[in-house]
Amino acid sequence: MIRLLGSGLISPPAVRLDGPRCYIRPPLPRDWREWADLRAESRAFLTPWEPTWPADALTRSSFTRRLRRQAQEWRDDEGYSFLAFDRPTDTMVGGLGLSNVRRGVAQMATLGYWAGRPYARRGYVSAATRLVLDFAFGQLGLHRVEAACLPTNEASRGLLEKVGFTHEGYARGYLRIDGTWRDHVLYAMLREEWRD
Template identity: 30%
Template sequence: MVVLNGEQCFLRTLQEEDVRQMTELVRRNKVYWSIYEPRHPSEYYTEKIQLRKIQESIRQMQMRREFSFGIFLRGSQELIGHISIYAIKRLPFSSAFVGYSLDEAQTGKGIATEALELICRFAFEDIGIHRLEAYVSPKNVGSVRVLEKAKFDQEGLLKQLLYVNGEWEDHYMYALLEDVY
């Protein structure tokens, strides 16, 4: 288990025991998260599927291919989001993607920025990644702001990258380099 401590939140790699809270989190944010992410089938919102996702994230972490963390409020064990480093590539790339989602009730408080900064430090210092990348919808102003506050640079616009709610959506490509961090 990996724990990363911040001022407002802490990140902890997800464990099977988190399945109930994770299922409640995805159910509670089903509508909010579907604005910028593809819709999921109804079984996605069950403990059975969330347990499988957690178990797979544990396997991926053991192989050092992905690290999935819950975002928890500091001073509690309340799961308020998740953040992952995934698609880890070793040299000659030494890169990975980062993705995150925060409970709608916790947005606008700087928590997502802090979680992103914690996971960037982990990626550069502990995993040894050289470049972190993120995709974000131009419509997702809050997430764009989070990336920019965490020193990510916009590198371009990827046309019709992701199929979201019946439409092909453009996404910005953001990146943070180890030497900028």
């Protein structure tokens, strides 16, 4: 269970959110090998939709730096990263998170996600997204969660619409994906629209 401590949260390793099909939890140092293997196996599948991978993207030291940054984001209430696992087998299937958390009058965050190639289009990411939305609107008390994807990414668009996001617009040169500034379609969900 997450504990609120003054102005911040957390002990990320203690957080686990369970659904019928999968569960999500923050990454731990022991996840490096499984994470690196899944990302390596899925590289050609993922790179058209992601920022350019640095040369050391899958190394243990890079993963350790990533974990330190993510732990700091949890402590500072700036971002919440999770890995997703198949519930019966404890097999890692992908990852997702909330970034760019804005408080004050905004109370919003940006959703991002990925699935390993063997687990894509099998319902894992939509199930994990529902868990993250419960966390965002419940535990974090956010009012709005935004997401963006490439216009050609039919799987991602379908996932967002299936979970209940509303298409809100089109942003030119929105994110640098695979080395190129790319247009994105924009989606969002408000707390009052969320129903699991």
